[in-house]
Amino acid sequence: MSRILTQSCFKQLSQSSLRQGSLPVFLAPAFSYPQRTQSFSTTSPTQSRVGGSSISVPPEVSLKFIDLPQVQVRGRAKDIPKTAIEVKGPLGQLTLNIPPFVAVAHDEALRKAVLSVQDSEIPHQRAMWGTTRANLQNYVLGVSEGHICILSLVGVGYRASVESTATTVEPEYPGQQFVSLKVGYSHPIELGVPQGVKASTPQPTRILLEGVDKSVVTQFAAEIREWRKPEPYKGKGIFVNGETIKLKAKKIR
Structure with missing residues (x-):
C-alpha cells in the first residue's frame, strides 16, 4: 500500500516538474513512460479446490438422504439445514447435517459423491463447501475403516x-x-x-x-x-x- 502511494506521489511530482520546466532535460524521457507496479510474488493467487473434489464411497457404505423438519428461527433461517445424510457402514452409522446452500450429488453406479454450492463467490458458502466435504469424507472413512x-x-x-x-x-x-x-x-x-x-x-x-x-x-x-x-x-x-x-x-x- 505504501509503495503504491509513493509511486503515485512521485508520478504527480514528476508531472508538475515537467510543467514547470524545473526537471532536467535528460530525465524527461524516463518520466514520460507510465509507472508499472510489480508484486512480490511470482505466482498468481488461487483458491482451494477441496470442496469440488469427489468422494469415493466404498461398496459396503450406503448414503441415505433425509429431509429434516423445518423450524423457524428469527435471523438464521438461511443457515438452518434442510437435509441430512445418513452414512451407514459395517462399523456403524453417522448422520451429517448439510447446509441449505450445499448440494450433494451421489452417483451409485460410479460410487462417487460430489458437492456443490449455490454461489462460490460468497466467502461463507465457499468455506462451508470444503468443511462439509471434509466431514462427509471422515464419516465415510469412519464407518468403513475407523x-x-x-x-x-x-x-x-x-x-x-x-x-x-x-x-x-x-x-x-x-x-x-x-x-x-x-x-x-x-x-x-x-x-x-x-x-x-x-x-x-x-x-x-x-x-x-x-x-x-x-x-x-x-x-x-x-x-x-x-x-x-x-x-x-x-x-x-x-x-x-x-x-x-x-x-x-x-x-x-
Missing part, C-alpha cells in the same frame, strides 16, 4: 492403563471404561472413555483410541494430552500420533 489415535507417554514412571471401574469419577453410561494415567501427580487421574470410542493399552506407555467419529476420538486424545503437554526442555509429556517437539537449550544462570 479412525485411530496413538498416544505415547514419555517420562520416567509414566504409565497408562484401561480400567473397568473408577474411584474419582462416576460412569456416564453402562459398561463405560476409564483411562487411568500415572504421569507424575500425587492423585490418580481417571478419564471416562466416551461412548463409541474403544481404548486399549498395547504397552504401558501407549494408548490406542479407536472410533467411528473422528472428532470424538481426537477430542478425547486432546483431553488426555492436556494432563501432560510436551515440554521443550526434557522432551517429556504425552505425544499424539507421532507428534514431535523441538528441544530448547537449558537455561544456565
